[in-house]
Amino acid sequence: MSARTAPQAATGTQVFLLPDLGEGLSEAEIVEWKVAVGDVVTVDQSVVEVETAKAVVDVPCPYAGRVVALHGAAGETRPVGQPLITIAPPDGGDEPAGHATYREEERAGSGNVLIGYGTGHGPARRRRRPRLTLAPEPVAEGAAAPLAQRAPGSAPVGGGVAGPSSEPRVPAGAGVGAPACAGVTTDGAVPPVGGGTSPTGGTAPLVISPIVRRLAREHGVDLGALRGTGPGGVIRRCDVEAALVTPPDRPTADADRPTADVGRLAPVAHVGLAPTDAQDIVIPLTGIRRVIADKLSRSRREIPEVTIWVDADATALLATRAAINAATPDAPVSVLALLARICLSGLRRFPQLNAHVDTEGQRIVQSAGVHLGIAAQTDRGLLVPVLRDAQRLTTRELAAALAETTAAARAGILPPARLTGGTFTLNNYGVFGVDGSTPIINHPEAALLGVGRIVDKPWVVDGQLAVRKVTQLSLTFDHRVCDGGVAGGFLRHVADCVEQPALLVANV
Template sequence: MTTATPTEQLFRLPDLGEGLTDAEIVEWKVAVGDTVTIDQVVVEVETAKAAVEVPVPYAGTVLRLHADAGTALGVGEPLITVGAAAPVAEPAVVDTAAERYREEEQAGSGNVLIGYGTGHEPAPRRRRRRAAATPETPAPAPVAEPHAPRVISPLVRRLARDHGIDLTALAPTGPAGVVLRRDVERALAESVPETTPDASPDASPDASPGISSDISSGGPVRIPLRGVRKAVADKLSRSRAEIPDATTWVDVDATGLLQAKKALEAAEPGRRVGLLALLARICVAGLRRHPELNSAVDTGRREILRYDEVHLGFAAQTDRGLVVPVVRDAHRLTTVQLAAELARLTELARTGSLPPDRLTGGTFTLNNYGVFGVDGSTPIINHPEAALLGVGRIVDKPWVVDGELTVRKVTQLSLSFDHRVCDGGTAGGFLRFVADCVERPAILLADV
């Protein structure tokens, strides 16, 4: 271990818990030359599970920032050096504005009506989890590279840097003269010659921040697998490799479910009960009848683990990527309580402040891909669970009722299941029960 000096103390990226081994720097809260106090938050990092604010365990003057915004660091790597006196050093990449403007990319979240309703409002600034600071002894490290002193998001800055865009030359369109992603994208579009016939369509400004590509060369866009995207990729790859899945589906008349939703909201003024909550209630009832699907497989011991509790996961699309918050003990909640918990977890997911324990431990997942305007899918099971129910958009379709052709609200349900835990008869029985409850919600009264 390097011996500490009275004027220089090195703080390394601490262990963030939950088995996480690395994190990406999102935003520095301090600059070289700033004075910091013990436990002051100096940087925000993003892990595969959450955004985390990291405090420093020293007081003094910032001597060095050892990594740029957008850099991935492993636990134990140098993060910041603090000294007792003001140093002479190059400035590092920092963002000193009190507020950051998030990317304008917005997508559906878990508590929006399943393919039936409007879009989404921009997500608010996310609340963050704080990491525990652990002192470390110093080690020399290079000073971070300086950047243009513009008040913009680090993600926008990185997008501009990767494509050689001069931020000082842009006309900002954000509030208070802030440069937004669309400003960089417009500059990118204007920089591509219209006469380049072989330019790759993948090298467009719609690519995620952190890409690496030469637009004029027509080469492939290289997007690092980091954070949530990396976690999703690892989990889905493992699911495909380990689970022998099958998918079955059915079209259902959801008119009765929509009528039940309206009746509940009329009976409980001020309480919103979305379709996702009703579908969650139906899934819980279905798992009680078919517990084989509320399971997992221990491949090492060659055993099926069948759970008594229903910890219901639901897919939520956020600006950080797809996450699956988990409603603990969903079988113990009323429909109104389920609606409130789904809304609460969705808001935490959209603001990047979900506790890590709310992203693990699910026993069954509900996926509302209908919010993206699609009718059906063959969803990948959320490993290590044994089944996942997908719901398509609700649209007007011709339907036969009592021998007469009429127009009804129709959706498609898809069930992907692990063929090791049950056969098609069990999976079909569960899906048929769910479909019957969607068409005639009063069936649920039988289990009350």
């Protein structure tokens, strides 16, 4: 992905344009500026955090010098190819003595901006986000001390960098004396439980997602007053939304003193009735939410989809998984991995479903490889990370790839290329405790297999009633690529392999 630049001005300034962020991504929303006008930046320094339709990424600048202009404010959407930041030589001159060193440093970068990986001039190294040192000032008793203050045009506090707004934003987990690993790095590492230390001696709120921070800021929610429900106490988006729905306790006479009950929500006086002071919550349809809405709406408009389903006895499948994991406990295989293997076997027999319709060319394109999409629910919404050429992987390799990919998707560290290009999707909605569904096809794919929960049900085995592990399988398919015979044959093959996993041996 190459970074396009505007013509260089006569004064030596460089205008860095928003680069191409991936397949089908034409714009990005500015989440947070990491530099301010007047700051000096180096080659490959991360200057802004943006949210695309696929992920939240850091954008490194391929130029070194002094920031003279930031094009766009936090929350603003910028199209690809439009100015993002303007960089001038360090002293602002045309070409001062010694500026050759600056030019040499600039030429060291290739000019190809790969999001999260620098400009490609040597081995890529991910950078930790800069931290703000919290410097409380003496205040009167009972008053809240500011986290940090910075006068316009002054140097960043504590070596960190603040955005263009008057109030610098503190990265989650940062604090006085916080270690370098106390926050979230660009490689997706999760910080240790507890976060940093606040100026008042308490614990700073543990927030990983920049979307959560932005949502809290827009609605005036104090993250320090929330108790996170995520792993290790991480504050998630649902925690902020819950705080918006339910008002906090009414202040008492000594409410100005912090207590241990700050994060508790007040009970509703009348069960079933909303509080009298409740207000509608308005959530802008932006970022991943807007892309999900657009993609699903397009799927419903263009694809004549049909859903068929069948119940299957999964007792033997679970027994097979238990036998595999007992033999090699160090490399466990999940039920989802076995279902993925069964789907690959079915697509080999019925390749018509591993396809898409080219409406402009009026043709059906069957893919040579199976790029298997796995529907994953995350805090940012429903994502479908893709395992490319999944048919080349063994069952154990599938299990490892599925675990790594879904974990990265939920952590929000997958690059956009890993979220596009699927040819068939596997959706395990049984994890939500439901039996069946009629899902919408992931456009432009032609089919999607859904798997319900596996539960004990009465089942007839050899003429006798028995209790078996039963699941419901559903196939939603594009009726343009095939008729019911092909779709039914595929679903029956999948069900047969679930009930008799030994059938897979004949197709592997």
